[in-house]
Amino acid sequence: MVKFIKKVIFKLYVIFLMGFTVWYGYFMYPLIFGFEGKEKAEASLMELGKAGTDKERMFVKLIAEKEQTKKTDLGYRVIDQPYIEGRFHNIGISVEPDNGSICVRCHGNVPHDHSKEIRSFLNMHAFYLGCESCHIMPGKDAPAWEFRWYKKSTGEVTDNPVALVEIEDSYKTAESMRKYPMYGNYGAKIAPGKIKNGTFTFLHDKNDMAFVNRYIVEQDHLGPEQKSQMKRVIHDSVSKKPLQCDRCHQKKSPYLPFAKLGYPLRRVSELTDTSVVGMIRKYKEFYIPNFLTPGGIKD
């Protein structure tokens, strides 16, 4: 019996060594002959880039540069930041993807493009405001929305960002002013919702997300009319006219309850009374008469 077991162990050992020999030959192949697959993939990308139109080339480049970062070693600190071709100023921070928004799934992080003069400002707001905040209004006689922060990573309700308080703290002393608070990148966004039976729910919940995700997966199997139908259904709650800037940036009754959402008093005042409103006024009065009508100015 012992002899038999020894024999089996020996055979298994030999089989293992044979397997290792084959694997080693396979492993060494690219080290001797180069990583052919990688070179081929690069060549095919290059070919695609060369053969195609400017748009195709840009798409190929986007795929190749996806999430490209740039490292800078200062000796006492390494800065790893996103890379954007042709950009001079350092960015420093990456932006957390918004997994909680159904709109971002198709429209992306930088969705505003129509109002040429203010599109950058609108995109800036899209970093901490869910699309629904400005693009879905309550009905005429319906009660006002409730607003909460949702976590970008999960889409779930979260507490008011601590960063808002940290920003405030940075104004307190000369020493704290040397710190650099992060504006607008809170890992969370404000979105509207309703309170049902004492529980808050966002206008777009997990079911809506599942619905949109399914549409994205299945859209190639739909006919052109069906696609139009689906788009209509998905966008049916979107208001024709988006929320105007001065609905929030005003002192009397701002549309967003800033204080309730965790904005400290000084910041609320800044947003509703002094610098920001002042700038909007400048835009409105001296620069772009239509500043307060997003969507009204075309390229």
Add this chain to the structure above:
Amino acid sequence: MYKQLLAKLIIAIVCFYGFGDYSYAGDELNCVLCHKFRGLSRIDKDGKFRLFYINQELFDSGPHRRNKCKDCHTDINKIPHDPAKKVDCTQECHMVEPSSTEKFSHKSVAKVLSKSVHSPVDKNGKEKKFKEDYPGCKDCHDQPFYRPFSIYKGQLKAGVSKRGISRCKSCHTRGDFAEDFYEHVTTRLRKSRFPMETIEACAKCHQDKAFQERHDLDDVVTTYKQTFHGKMIALGSERTPDCLDCHVVEGENTHLIEAQDVPTSAVYKTNVQATCRTEECHSKASAKLAGFQTHVTYDREKYPLQFYMLVGFKALMAFVLYFFLLLIFLELLRRLFPGFSFFKEKNNNSGDN
């Protein structure tokens, strides 16, 4: 009524001083009111992502921190502003160059660059072919950082030394003069970029296959990475030469890179020895050290000898390795089946009985 007025006054003072103190010294127009937001961005008509965010901390970590926004973005005179024009790095800024009474500018760098291989015009002032391929400032440089270091009691340490700067500050007490001077000078005492960052800057163009074809250039970046120098840098060495160390004549401005066939070039055949044997590198090496081809490109048409050497070497390696692997495999097979044979001998014993 009075309470409201008082509250307004307090808030106005807080806001005014808050912004006044917090924004950069050079931010007279309070540009950061908007540009401090990470999301200030758009997609331009060509489909490029344009980000207008300014990271204040990183901006304050480099030599440009003493510049006002308007020093570079000269066309911005009001807020809100029109789309800004492209920045001209050779324009004069507000600072006075300390060794003269002239305003500071990067004109001198542009002048040197115009003599280099990277100039879009040749010696006779004639435009070169594919002139759009030649680099402007932003193609090689993004916003620079200080890379200060300190030496205290013989120990070199990265960063600003509190002990070191305390001596400066005992006389230069006003503002951030001591910090600026210390960081500027110590950064300039060593290379302002980590070697891999320099290589990546060059690789933007020199590793681009289409670029190589247009200018009939070898893939010098890939071949450099295959060298001992390239591998040392990939492993984190800062003492190993990057592109600039070999392609700029010792003591020259780093922007003066000349083509290999220019007699004054650092890599001209008669100058290579001197380039390798500088004080910081192989000072004691024989002149023969520079006799090898640094960037070996295995192109069959251009470099047939190198190409066939490579093929032969690979074939030899493959033969040796796979011959012995096959031998080992067959030996193991025999251990597994000790009695196996394709041609079994006939058993004659049965007939004899």
